[in-house]
Amino acid sequence: MTMYAALLRGINVGGNRKIPMAGLRALLEDLGHEGVRTYLQSGQAVFAAGGGDEESLAARLTEAIEERFGFTVDVIVRDHAYLRAVAEACPFPSAELEGRQLHVTYFSAPVDASRFAEIDRAARLPEEFRLGDRVLYLYAPNGLGRSQLATDLARPRLTKGLIATTRNWNTVVKLVELTRE
Template identity: 55%
Template structure:
């Protein structure tokens, strides 16, 4: 069995697309996944399954949610090893950021760097971003709520599903995959 993380996009925000975590755990268990656990109310689930491509798991979960709750929810699935790889690829030195001010935007696939070429990094300092393999690292020293760069990245047409988590959540999910 392989451990995976599912990151649901845009649920339980402002009273829209409500997916209670107990219901999500039950849904994933009913789909045949094992050891299902959730973190926070923002749609973070850790589970085990037979080894399968994350994109296939994502499609299965999205379909099950739509059938069960009646609305579409996009999600990004990563194996535990892929999530650890994201942590290892963090381009910002650990001593240079507060965990609540570093965000990882998880992507369903690689992004063509050309899609980000219209963003002038100098125009958004001190905020910075770095493109990873299937993620974008976004550092907002003054906080995410004040970041114009976060708004621009959120509105960018990346051509893939994207969902963001702060560094605290990312590291908690890694710990969950190890226990």
């Protein structure tokens, strides 16, 4: 069995697209997964699966959510080894920063730096971003809510054709812990 994290995009925000975490846990168990746990209300679940790959697990969960809850949710599934590698590869001094200052955007597929070439990085300093393996690391010293760079990065044309979902560093670290095999 491999431990995975499911990252659901845009649920339980502003009273829209509500999925109770107990309902999400039950759904994952109904899909045959074991060791199911959720983290916070913003769409993280961990589970053990004996078969499938990240893409097929995400597709099946997306389909099951639509069947049970009546709306579509974008889902990214990643295994423990990948989550750990993302945390270890952080290009910013994560141990020295508050969780609200560092964020990771997970992408459904690899991204090329050319997608972000139009962003004037110098104009957004001290905020910075770096790309990794299907992720973007964002350093926003005043938090995501005040980040002009985060606004620039969220432009739909920059993520066209991808699922993208962002988590703060505390959640990144917690998901590594929760998926530890």
